[in-house]
Amino acid sequence: MALRSVSIALAGSGGAGVVTAGAALQEAAARAGWHALMSRSAGPQIRGGEAAALLRLAARPVSSHGDAFDILVALDWNNIERFAGEMPLAPGSIVIGDPMQGEPPDSIAGAGARMLAVPMKDIARAVGGRPNMVALGLLAAMIGLPEAAIVAVLGRSLARKGAEVAGASTAALRAGIQAAADLPRMPLPAPSPAASGMRWNITGSEAIAMGALRGGVRFVAAYPITPATDVLESLAAALPGLGGTLVQAEDELASINQIIGASWGGVPALTATSGPGLSLMTESIGLAVAAEVPVVIVDVMRGGPSTGIPTKSEQSDLDIAIHGLHGDAPHLVVAPVSIGDCLFATQWAVALAEALQAPAIVLGDQRLGQARAVIERPGDFVFAARRMVYEGGAEAAAYRRYAITASGVSPMARPGGAGGQYTADGLEHDEAGVPSSRAADHAAQLDKRARKLECHDYGEHWAVIEGEGELALLAWGSSVPPCREALERLREAGKPARLVAMRLLSPAQPEKLARALAGVTRVLVVEQSHSGQFHRYLRGSFDLPGEVRSLHRPGPLPIRPAEVCDAVRGWAMP
């Protein structure tokens, strides 16, 4: 059955508290047994400016937004046009505005939605509260979310602001619920509560941080950058208690080198950044390739190139992540396929980097990172792969750090260990690590570094594969959840299809993809980049069966499930 959900957009000027109200609604729904997703949309302003909380509530897991919003509540109309495109409305949608704030702009008024007016500001003033809490009350009443669930969440979040603020908020909430008496209802499906502890309410950024910590990361270097800072702040809070360290570096050139130093010292290490930072780091990521030092770089992607759109999502760092290093520099690129998968994908990336003594880039993005969703508690994954450490021994004098081995992996000495002394080097070197410009050494070390990644058994984790059919959707990262929803709709419409969500982007796994696509005659590649980077990568490194089409566009507008369905439906069978 198609996903029944209620999608809500709550918009207003910065400081109006739409994100606070949206977060309270999301958490209340989550605690009352619903699945709930909330993402934020904000402009570039540091304080002030426009903002929107975008929510989707359902009885089943929701990992991406739908095709349109059922309810839009606007506390005011200031600058709302700047992101009206991110809040598509349908003819059945309901728009609630405050008559004191003037008329809605044409882009909203012309969407064919039902326009309603509630004097939220006046209602709030009458009870000494704020309009955002009135809006929260309206929404709770319209969707049938129990008042007590919201009061409990507000009690927790406002506790430190004192009884007066909490009292005013609750009064405004109740006034909003009363003011909704005549508003249409858009009830949520019945909740599907789970036993305590079985679900988490978590952002993608927090899940990345948890994945890193579960993977054993205990050193993090951090340079602030939107939208990756959330990951770093989560780690900053958690690491000291776990015996780890986070250092704020002077720039991204320092971050990447700090983690190389820490990891070389034996402590699994990670940094998180966004496109501009990744660009700065590329030279030193190449150092980690050549010197064979495991490190993990999380790229929370945003619109590019250059400074681009810092607050909004795009999947356009794929090219630099895969191809951005100079020389032949094999490394790992891993991408989570959902908000919840941010944990698994990051933990796996740490394990792969450690086992293969190579850098791993984790490609998240703002859409996954800054959204909060209810997920099933991730299992306690344990990866067998570990860093192969040189333990010394009788042959200590003959230790060769970069020894040519069948797997390409050679034991890594840890500073402090007697007999393991060597110099790690970005210069090409011989097996002992001594710089060498000999052709034979270069070829042998290039082969070794490539072989490590090629020979590794990535098992089933390289992709998430769902469904059956002659048509396949091929997607990665934050484009996967809308594809998954489209898959469900297509199945119901009697057009079963298959979804291959690629988690391991590099090294390419052409044989595995060929097996996953066996029997497929049509492939629709879905991604969020202007130039179709994923499509081009697939064309260059994989054999795709049958006819191939590409559905791609730049950020910040997400790929919607209906677009995927339309692309499939419009593709007449030959």
Add this chain to the structure above:
Amino acid sequence: MSVAAQKRYTAKDFKSAVKPIWCPGCGDYAVLNALAKALAELGRPPEEIAVVSGIGCSSRIPAYTSVYGFHGVHGRALPLATGLKLARPDLTVIVTGGDGDGFSIGGNHFLHACRRNVDLTYVVMDNQVYGMTKGQASPTTPPDWEGSKLTPEGTGVNPFQPLAIGLAAGANFVARCFSGDPNNMAAILLEGIRHPGFSLIQVLSPCITFRPEQMEWKRVVRTAPVDFTEDAARAARRLMTDDGFNVGKVLYRGSRPAYAHERPARATSLAELEREFSL
């Protein structure tokens, strides 16, 4: 203390069999010897020491030692060493490099390493030239030096003052020595290694290939007329009037505690962290 640590070491124990790529007469040979001598006197076994460097002639030093070494990319030795030392505070970490590596491409890291004050010893072999790329002006080259085809009329840019800038940025130990006096250099290196926090040691190390006039340095340098001060303002005044050839002494010894991470009184577990998200 381990048995190994009680062993008496000689300088030979800290040198490798790898033959340096340096030109005959390069000042860096003496720095390598002085470093090996200082490490022997330090008394820690070679495996408990790491030498980290960037790119350039002098940055080749790690492979010529018998300790753990890291020869990284141009200009980034300090952050790599910072990560290493913070992750492994038990190691003695020394950073080596040249004036171009440290003060030009790595200039930002230099400033922040001084102010962060991690317990590192930074040995800069200053020859006022890029030697590995065959003789271009570096940040410490005088503005009228016309020896490079890249800047045939000189750079016209005032030279960088590493010690004054390092002191202003917060270095906790500042010294200058001359490669022509290896015993004095070894003593100062040892003192810098033992001093807590960030120790900055500038070594005037001539490049006789691209700056043959630096052979005159042995006649120009003089032992600094005064002993070290613990007063940063006084040290700054001395450095601002100094012609760069006062060598052989520690100029400043600060008492700022080295950067270290506060550990919380109570450890947490992953399970505790997960409860924050749990419904």
